[in-house]
Amino acid sequence: MQLAKGIEWTTHICTILAVLPEGKGLSVDALAEFFELPSGYLSKQMQLLRRAGIAASVRGKSGGYRLARPVDTITLLDIVQAIEGRGPAFRCTEIRQNGPCALKRSDCKRPCEIASAFAAAEDVYHQALAAKSLANIMQEAAANSTPEHMIEIANWVQAQIA
Numbered sequence: 001m002q003l004a005k006g007i008e009w010t011t012h013i014c015t016i017l018a019v020l021p022e023g024k025g026l027s028v029d030a031l032a033e034f035f036e037l038p039s040g041y042l043s044k045q046m047q048l049l050r051r052a053g054i055a056a057s058v059r060g061k062s063g064g065y066r067l068a069r070p071v072d073t074i075t076l077l078d079i080v081q082a083i084e085g086r087g088p089a090f091r092c093t094e095i096r097q098n099g100p101c102a103l104k105r106s107d108c109k110r111p112c113e114i115a116s117a118f119a120a121a122e123d124v125y126h127q128a129l130a131a132k133s134l135a136n137i138m139q140e141a142a143a144n145s146t147p148e149h150m151i152e153i154a155n156w157v158q159a160q161i162a
Contacts (some may be wrong), residue, residue: 003080003084004083004084006041006044006045006048006083007079007080007083007084009035009037009042009045010045010046010048010049010079010082010083011076011079011134011137012035013031013035013042013045013046013049013065014049014054014055014067014071014074014079014134015134015137015138015141016031016034016153016157017031017055017065017066017067018067018071018134018138019153019154019157020066020067020157020161021161023058023066024058024066024161025057025058025063025064025065025066025161026064026065026066026157026160026161027063027064027065027160028042028043028046028064028065030064030160031046031064031065034156045083046065048082048083049065049079049082049083050065050068051082052078052081052082053068053069054067054068054069054074054078054079054082055067055068056068070135071133071134071135071138072133072134072135073133074133074134074135075129075130075131075132075133075134076129076130076132076133076134076137077126077129077130079134080129088118088119088122089118089122090115090118090119090122092111092112092114092115092118094108094112096108096112
């Protein structure tokens with residue numbers, strides 16, 4: 001399975017938004033600059049986060065985006081579903097009903113074994129993503145980072161909102 005780049009991008013963006021002071025926001029251009037991303041594409045991803053209630057837009061001089069809720073209530077599954085949608089990754093098209101040895105529709109009373117296997121795997125995947133919050137990710141990143149790098153990030157954010 002290959003996830004959209006927007007999932008990686010917005011998850012990283014959310015970790016930057018998490019350190020903003022209350023009522024402050026960061027522009028898409030500033031966020032794009034921080035990770036050297038195309039701002040036009042990032043803007044579309046941020047709108048998806050806003051529609052999902054993960055990010056909120058702030059108007060005015062300190063405008064831009066901020067998180068709409070606390071980091072411990074935002075899961076990786078929330079971000080994936082905001083960007084990719086809530087539909088299943090595997091979509092059974094019932095090809096077992098096609099071709100020279102096709103099953104009759106009336107013989108397909110239960111989901112095919114292949115669709116069932118993919119659905120079960122996707123359930124496990126969703127559970128793993130739902131168990132990991134943005135707060136967990138930030139704690140792990142802070143533990144694996146140097147204090148100097150954390151200060152560098154905080155200083156960059158401060159300079160953007162000053």
